[in-house]
Amino acid sequence: MEIVKASLKDVALINKLAGQVWESTYRDILSAAQLEYMFSMMYSPKSITEQLEIKGHQYLLIKDETYYCGFASYEINYKPGVTKIHKLYVLPQTQGKGVGSLLLGAIEREARNNGNSIITLNVNRFNVAFHFYNKKGFIKTGTEDIDIGSGYLMEDYIMEKEIR
Numbered sequence: 001m002e003i004v005k006a007s008l009k010d011v012a013l014i015n016k017l018a019g020q021v022w023e024s025t026y027r028d029i030l031s032a033a034q035l036e037y038m039f040s041m042m043y044s045p046k047s048i049t050e051q052l053e054i055k056g057h058q059y060l061l062i063k064d065e066t067y068y069c070g071f072a073s074y075e076i077n078y079k080p081g082v083t084k085i086h087k088l089y090v091l092p093q094t095q096g097k098g099v100g101s102l103l104l105g106a107i108e109r110e111a112r113n114n115g116n117s118i119i120t121l122n123v124n125r126f127n128v129a130f131h132f133y134n135k136k137g138f139i140k141t142g143t144e145d146i147d148i149g150s151g152y153l154m155e156d157y158i159m160e161k162e163i164r
């Protein structure tokens with residue numbers, strides 16, 4: 001497995017990978033309309049480009065010898081000393097094989113190397129990924145409903161992990 005930092009040339013690839021995992025992750029949690037609304041809000045080429053160019057998000061891509069199987073995005077110094085994970089997705093056929101842990105480990109290293117000591121993230125309250133984060137040392141620190149427009153809410157837990 002190899003983890004590489006993504007750049008603007010990878011926007012189409014990120015959009016494609018997200019499209020391969022988005023529906024199976026959220027189809028039992030969100031309505032089809034909200035699923036589509038959020039996908040274009042967060043994963044359109046324009047949105048990914050803005051995240052990279054303006055918002056200071058960094059993307060990682062992970063691949064084995066033949067294909068890309070996941071990606072993550074994070075923001076160093078989201079708040080003083082805090083790195084935020086914005087996205088962490090492994091393709092369905094590759095889940096449960098340690099790939100998410102590798103991406104998380106890479107983000108933790110980046111955070112530490114940049115002097116951050118806390119990692120924070122939001123996860124949908126009905127997403128089983130909560131248990132993954134729990135296993136990896138994150139604890140639930142809050143609950144948040146985020147109004148994303150058009151009558152939709154993101155119903156999240158906030159989770160945090162202290163890193164040394």
Ligand SMILES: CC(C)(COP(=O)(O)OP(=O)(O)OC[C@H]1O[C@@H](n2cnc3c(N)ncnc32)[C@H](O)[C@@H]1OP(=O)(O)O)[C@@H](O)C(=O)NCCC(=O)NCCS
Nearest residue numbers: 025088089090095096097098099100101128129131132135
């Ligand atoms: C959540 C996700 C990133 C985890 O990555 P992964 O490669 O599947 O997880 P790993 O194989 O590294 O698992 C690490 C540990 O977490 C546990 N775990 C992973 N997914 C789990 C789940 N859904 N429920 C319970 N435990 C889980 C594994 O059993 C493993 O435990 P172990 O260390 O005792 O063996 C991945 O499953 C995924 O992309 N899911 C869909 C997208 C998603 O929900 N992303 C998060 C958005 S906030």
